[in-house]
Amino acid sequence: MTKSAPNPYGFNRPHLLGIEGLSKLELLDLLDRAEANIELGRQPKKKGDLLRGRTQINLFFEASTRTQSSFELAGKRLGADVMNMQVGSSSVKKGETLIDTAVTLNAMNPDVIVVRHNASGAVALLAQKVDCSVVNAGDGSHEHPTQALLDALTIRRHKGRIEGLTVAICGDVAHSRVARSNILLLTALGARVRLIGPSTLVPGAFRDMGLEVTTSMKEGLQDADIVMMLRLQRERMQGSFVPSVREYFRYWGLDEKKLSYAKPDAFVMHPGPMNRGVEIDPAVADGPQSLIREQVEMGVAVRMAVLGAVVHSSGNGGEAL
Numbered sequence: 001m002t003k004s005a006p007n008p009y010g011f012n013r014p015h016l017l018g019i020e021g022l023s024k025l026e027l028l029d030l031l032d033r034a035e036a037n038i039e040l041g042r043q044p045k046k047k048g049d050l051l052r053g054r055t056q057i058n059l060f061f062e063a064s065t066r067t068q069s070s071f072e073l074a075g076k077r078l079g080a081d082v083m084n085m086q087v088g089s090s091s092v093k094k095g096e097t098l099i100d101t102a103v104t105l106n107a108m109n110p111d112v113i114v115v116r117h118n119a120s121g122a123v124a125l126l127a128q129k130v131d132c133s134v135v136n137a138g139d140g141s142h143e144h145p146t147q148a149l150l151d152a153l154t155i156r157r158h159k160g161r162i163e164g165l166t167v168a169i170c171g172d173v174a175h176s177r178v179a180r181s182n183i184l185l186l187t188a189l190g191a192r193v194r195l196i197g198p199s200t201l202v203p204g205a206f207r208d209m210g211l212e213v214t215t216s217m218k219e220g221l222q223d224a225d226i227v228m229m230l231r232l233q234r235e236r237m238q239g240s241f242v243p244s245v246r247e248y249f250r251y252w253g254l255d256e257k258k259l260s261y262a263k264p265d266a267f268v269m270h271p272g273p274m275n276r277g278v279e280i281d282p283a284v285a286d287g288p289q290s291l292i293r294e295q296v297e298m299g300v301a302v303r304m305a306v307l308g309a310v311v312h313s314s315g316n317g318g319e320a321l
């Protein structure tokens with residue numbers, strides 16, 4: 001990350017718990033900071049020193065490969081000492097475990113704790129119990145702010161803007177923290193967001209947020225600039241939300257035919273991990289319109305920006321960058 005003059009309207013908070021409540025200027029500031037990290041990640045020597053001597057703990061109550069490794073690399077590229085902690089989420093007294101763990105870790109004086117938890121609101125609760133910065137790496141079906149930021153960065157780099165674009169978010173919106181954070185961020189930056197999926201997974205209540213909702217891929221993908229697919233989150237479903245995986249693919253799986261309903265220069269995104277053949281055809285996932293691999297690269301750049309920003313926020317006694 002490069003040091004520049006403090007931006008009085010920029011992001012200057014000790015925690016990143018969600019996209020909700022962040023201003024357009026704060027969001028753009030984080031995207032601009034992330035942009036500055038991309039080049040560093042492409043150099044043979046990738047190390048900065050913004051967090052040199054600092055301690056980052058990745059506390060994951062849910063299994064995660066990509067998000068945890070992305071946060072780990074981001075911290076290391078800023079020079080921080082990074083410790084990974086995997087805690088079983090099946091523990092009976094989850095509430096107690098969460099607070100106990102937080103208090104114990106806090107006693108080790110970390111500078112930032114990155115938390116993923118299967119309960120919505122758990123990360124905000126933890127932030128109240130510790131003295132250091134906290135970053136939400138996904139809490140239940142609530143928010144996943146760094147995913148939305150990395151998605152926005154990827155879109156902006158390919159389309160040059162977010163404002164005025166039509167973004168179709170398809171699939172399991174109901175269970176998706178990625179969808180929630182993306183809806184908040186994209187609408188804050190002036191995109192038009194459409195939700196597509198079976199009504200069991202895309203409740204009509206989203207219309208109250210001013211979003212277009214449809215069950216038809218053909219209708220929803222019309223004129224879309226970005227097609228954002230979501231993983232079918234079977235682990236969060238109780239009861240039957242979809243008829244069968246085969247039926248699901250037939251109606252809502254993104255294949256080349258359905259993609260042809262979108263604009264010819266539309267891009268395809270997916271936060272991963274993908275269920276190939278369920279929500280997305282491998283030919284599309286690996287095809288020329290796919291930005292899926294680039295999303296992963298942008299993830300590290302965004303997380304570097306966020307970690308640097310929270311640790312150096314003026315609330316932490318640091319100077320805002």
Ligand code: NCD
Nearest residue numbers: 066067138144231271272273
């Ligand atoms: C997402 C998550 O965990 O919320 N994945 C991720 O961050 N890599 C999306 C998902 O699990 O479907």
